[in-house]
Amino acid sequence: MLLKEKIQAQLPEWRERVRKLVKEHGDIKVGEVNISQIYGGMRDVRGLVTDISYVDPNEGIRFRGYTIPELLEKLPKPEGSESPYVGGLYYLLLVGSIPTLEEALAVEEEWKARSEVPQYVFDVIRALPEDVHPVTMFSTAVLVMQRESVFASRYHEGMKKDEYWDPMLEDSMTLIARLPEIAAFIYRLKYKGGELIPSNPELDWGSNFAHMMGVPDLMYRDLSRLYFLLHSDHESGNVSAHATHLVASSLSDIYYSASAGMNGLAGPLHGLANQECLGWLLGVYDQYHGVPSKDELKSYAWDTLKSGQVIPGYGHAVLRKTDPRFTAQYEFGLKHFPEDDIFKLATMVYDVVPGVLTEQGKAKSPWPNVDAISGALQYHYGVTEFDFYTVMFGVSRILGVSANVIWDRALGQPIERAKSLTTAMLEEIAAKA
Numbered sequence: 001m002l003l004k005e006k007i008q009a010q011l012p013e014w015r016e017r018v019r020k021l022v023k024e025h026g027d028i029k030v031g032e033v034n035i036s037q038i039y040g041g042m043r044d045v046r047g048l049v050t051d052i053s054y055v056d057p058n059e060g061i062r063f064r065g066y067t068i069p070e071l072l073e074k075l076p077k078p079e080g081s082e083s084p085y086v087g088g089l090y091y092l093l094l095v096g097s098i099p100t101l102e103e104a105l106a107v108e109e110e111w112k113a114r115s116e117v118p119q120y121v122f123d124v125i126r127a128l129p130e131d132v133h134p135v136t137m138f139s140t141a142v143l144v145m146q147r148e149s150v151f152a153s154r155y156h157e158g159m160k161k162d163e164y165w166d167p168m169l170e171d172s173m174t175l176i177a178r179l180p181e182i183a184a185f186i187y188r189l190k191y192k193g194g195e196l197i198p199s200n201p202e203l204d205w206g207s208n209f210a211h212m213m214g215v216p217d218l219m220y221r222d223l224s225r226l227y228f229l230l231h232s233d234h235e236s237g238n239v240s241a242h243a244t245h246l247v248a249s250s251l252s253d254i255y256y257s258a259s260a261g262m263n264g265l266a267g268p269l270h271g272l273a274n275q276e277c278l279g280w281l282l283g284v285y286d287q288y289h290g291v292p293s294k295d296e297l298k299s300y301a302w303d304t305l306k307s308g309q310v311i312p313g314y315g316h317a318v319l320r321k322t323d324p325r326f327t328a329q330y331e332f333g334l335k336h337f338p339e340d341d342i343f344k345l346a347t348m349v350y351d352v353v354p355g356v357l358t359e360q361g362k363a364k365s366p367w368p369n370v371d372a373i374s375g376a377l378q379y380h381y382g383v384t385e386f387d388f389y390t391v392m393f394g395v396s397r398i399l400g401v402s403a404n405v406i407w408d409r410a411l412g413q414p415i416e417r418a419k420s421l422t423t424a425m426l427e428e429i430a431a432k433a
């Protein structure tokens with residue numbers, strides 16, 4: 001497998017780099033922790049390492065050093081399309097460099113060869129109660145495939161530690177290959193009376209998802225690939241990435257770990273925000289029977305805040321400017337359907353809400369994050385069932401978190417075990433300070 005060869009070739013150098021850093025500079029301090037951070041969700045505590053992506057508070061995400069506009073320009077694309085192959089993105093996340101078209105297609109081919117979803121996965125999803133949230137279905141589907149884990153079986157056969165990354169890659173490739181069909185299955189089962197659309201082996205991974213969803217407009221294929229690129233990774237401290245990393249650190253395989261990550265993504269302050277965000281936009285639209293005036297929107301935003309709720313899609317734990325993932329989606333909408341009502345409304349919210357949040361003065365960032373607009377784009381193409389959106393986020397996020405845990409294994413990261421203190425101990429430390 002191409003990815004395996006490419007990673008293997010880099011391993012000696014990477015292992016030596018990390019070994020040397022730890023051996024020669026292991027005592028050097030990179031940060032401190034104060035009491036507010038311990039009680040404040042470990043914000044800004046430097047305790048993780050990843051080379052796959054980095055979020056600068058003002059600039060936003062870079063994947064392997066590349067900004068989103070750079071990636072949209074440089075990654076290979078299907079002919080006549082504007083969004084890159086997801087296979088090429090995965091190559092970049094794992095290998096660290098922009099692939100050629102052939103290399104991106106090699107990943108796509110590898111996924112095609114592994115894409116058949118075993119019947120038991122569909123049976124398990126069908127056996128769940130009808131009112132189960134689609135993310136629960138998705139996470140369950142990921143988890144149940146654990147029985148096929150190559151990592152788990154090789155571990156029990158006594159594999160050597162420096163080989164751990166290899167079956168982790170194997171499992172990740174199989175898992176990812178199956179995700180588009182599993183996600184589309186959940187969508188069609190839950191919202192389209194179970195009328196399924198067979199996979200089209202001619203299509204790339206991202207387009208095939210769009211096809212199996214049953215969205216007739218072919219631009220939805222570009223949007224799907226864009227969506228999968230944008231949501232894939234956001235360094236290591238966010239809930240889905242950290243949950244996956246933490247679970248994987250106990251040498252659980254990717255099925256256990258990614259399913260845990262999906263359960264974290266399901267929270268309303270994380271991935272579920274995109275569902276809540278569209279719900280909020282539609283609430284505005286309903287209340288004013290269409291796109292409201294700016295003043296009406298402002299008063300709706302204040303009502304939300306006064307009732308003690310957050311305005312979904314705005315604010316971020318790290319970012320302090322408009323999220324470039326928001327901008328990329330905003331530009332897509334502006335190019336393809338500027339007159340769409342919900343898109344216009346989302347644009348107006350972008351105009352109004354940062355001012356409202358600034359006036360309220362609580363949120364450290366009043367700017368939109370990735371979720372503020374993604375639902376409006378889905379809605380335009382007829383994917384209006386917004387409790388499904390976090391599943392799409394999950395399909396994408398598994399790309400990033402799996403790339404991270406493959407490298408965790410490759411570099412021999414140990415089981416994670418942070419230290420906790422009691423409140424009395426902290427009081428004592430404070431009293432002595």
Ligand code: AMX
Pocket residue numbers: 268269270271272273274305309310311312313314315316317318357362363364365369370371
């Ligand atoms: N609307 C109203 N209040 C907000 C707010 C928003 N959009 N964003 C932050 N605040 C409030 C917080 O609730 C907090 O209030 P508190 O002191 O009463 O608890 C205060 O501002 C300070 O919060 P912060 O330090 O700026 O943010 P944080 O790091 O604690 O949380 C986040 C970050 C994203 C959870 C928060 O901004 C939020 O709840 N936003 C809305 C939900 C959302 O969009 N989530 C998606 C995040 C991206 C993703 O993972 N998909």
